[in-house]
Amino acid sequence: MAPDRIARAYELAKERYAELGVDTDSAMSRLSSIPISLHCWQGDDVGGFENDEGLTGGGIQATGNYPGKARSAEELRSDLDEALRLIPGTHRLNLHSLYAETGGKKVERNELGPEHFSAWIDWAKSKGMGMDFNPSFFSHPLADDGFTLASRDKATRKFWIEHAVACRKIGEAFGKALRSACVTNVWIPDGYKDSPIDRAAPRQILTESLDEVFREKIDERYNLDAVESKLFGIGSESYVVGSHEFYLGYAITRHKLYCLDAGHYHPTEMISEKITSVLLYLNQLLLHVSRGVRWDSDHVVILSDELRAIAEEIVRHGYEDRVHIGLDFFDASINRVAAWVVGTRSMLKALLIALLEPTAKLKDLEAGGDFTSRLALLEDQKTLPFGSVWDYYCQSQSAPVGEEWLSEVKRYEKDVLLKR
Numbered sequence: 001m002a003p004d005r006i007a008r009a010y011e012l013a014k015e016r017y018a019e020l021g022v023d024t025d026s027a028m029s030r031l032s033s034i035p036i037s038l039h040c041w042q043g044d045d046v047g048g049f050e051n052d053e054g055l056t057g058g059g060i061q062a063t064g065n066y067p068g069k070a071r072s073a074e075e076l077r078s079d080l081d082e083a084l085r086l087i088p089g090t091h092r093l094n095l096h097s098l099y100a101e102t103g104g105k106k107v108e109r110n111e112l113g114p115e116h117f118s119a120w121i122d123w124a125k126s127k128g129m130g131m132d133f134n135p136s137f138f139s140h141p142l143a144d145d146g147f148t149l150a151s152r153d154k155a156t157r158k159f160w161i162e163h164a165v166a167c168r169k170i171g172e173a174f175g176k177a178l179r180s181a182c183v184t185n186v187w188i189p190d191g192y193k194d195s196p197i198d199r200a201a202p203r204q205i206l207t208e209s210l211d212e213v214f215r216e217k218i219d220e221r222y223n224l225d226a227v228e229s230k231l232f233g234i235g236s237e238s239y240v241v242g243s244h245e246f247y248l249g250y251a252i253t254r255h256k257l258y259c260l261d262a263g264h265y266h267p268t269e270m271i272s273e274k275i276t277s278v279l280l281y282l283n284q285l286l287l288h289v290s291r292g293v294r295w296d297s298d299h300v301v302i303l304s305d306e307l308r309a310i311a312e313e314i315v316r317h318g319y320e321d322r323v324h325i326g327l328d329f330f331d332a333s334i335n336r337v338a339a340w341v342v343g344t345r346s347m348l349k350a351l352l353i354a355l356l357e358p359t360a361k362l363k364d365l366e367a368g369g370d371f372t373s374r375l376a377l378l379e380d381q382k383t384l385p386f387g388s389v390w391d392y393y394c395q396s397q398s399a400p401v402g403e404e405w406l407s408e409v410k411r412y413e414k415d416v417l418l419k420r
């Protein structure tokens with residue numbers, strides 16, 4: 001696209017927003033300071049490199065057989081490089097422990113250490129990116145019965161506690177090496193397919209396991225612990241041990257971050273609505289921005305009303321430093337690099353739209369009881385020339401403008417992905 005046309009369109013948009021008292025330059029500069037944590041697991045359908053079996057159990061599922069998924073860490077990094085070239089700004093990488101590089105040697109998950117992630121650390125360092133982390137409580141024989149940290153079996157529990165402890169230390173190493181705190185997020189699948197008699201016992205066990213996991217203090221400059229709740233999963237339709245109330249209470253009493261995943265609540269329940277409440281009681285939050293379609297289906301994030309609402313909640317209240325934005329989706333039915341690009345660019349667009357809002361004016365109207373003007377202004381804003389600001393932002397960050405990125409992904413697919 002012609003760079004001068006983009007600049008001209010931007011100038012007009014800038015004037016239009018100025019009429020509303022909105023400074024487009026400062027909106028773009030604020031946007032450039034918000035990192036999105038890209039989840040590594042979109043690149044290979046949550047498979048990881050422990051074995052060739054792919055994702056098993058855990059109540060989550062990637063569906064589709066699109067060719068070209070990454071089969072090794074090198075391939076995954078190459079795919080991430082490609083995605084990052086097409087996304088404006090500097091972001092973060094969110095890694096699962098399944099993506100350890102053990103040089104062909106079998107290393108049990110409770111024995112993982114930072115050395116198994118040194119190539120990832122070097123890669124992130126070379127890009128000036130921070131990293132986040134996740135212990136993996138699925139795709140493992142000791143998770144086959146659906147229970148990990150809440151297992152009644154002592155040895156099983158011990159293994160998973162040790163795994164989580166090892167992962168916090170890996171997170172700490174990431175934080176030190178990359179000079180940016182790593183958010184290490186605990187999500188476990190534990191639950192029952194059918195209605196249990198005893199809903200209390202597993203929750204009691206889980207509390208004890210978590211307390212054990214978090215016993216050792218780690219400097220929050222390096223590692224931040226988060227816990228992620230869920231309503232149900234495949235095979236845990238009737239009961240999930242780590243429910244919303246469970247983890248919210250846990251996070252508040254233990255001073256942990258709470259992770260709100262957009263697909264983990266009742267279908268009409270929105271995480272955007274929860275942010276201001278949770279932040280009254282917790283300093284920081286982690287988001288797993290996802291898109292459920294009828295269920296927790298982890299579809300690629302698009303510029304939906306809910307995505308916009310999430311961005312608005314962060315931006316309107318100036319929560320950029322308290323809310324860590326991570327992505328969580330895995331679609332195996334489309335080009336996986338494109339999935340990252342679409343999802344991340346959508347998240348950024350939502351943030352930019354929120355940053356272009358005349359929030360102070362709207363708050364005044366609301367405080368003064370003029371709900372008519374509040375509604376009218378909000379509706380009018382939907383047709384403002386946001387796209388011209390977005391195009392200009394992409395151009396100024398040396399990222400492709402508009403659908404230009406797609407032809408590059410198609411080239412990469414032909415030259416790299418289809419040759420796998």
Ligand code: RNT
Pocket residue numbers: 041046060134187228230261288296328
């Ligand atoms: C599962 C959770 C969890 C996973 C990742 C792979 O429902 O959302 O965050 O998606 O850890």
Ligand code: ZN
Pocket residue numbers: 187228261288328
């Ligand atoms: Zn999640």
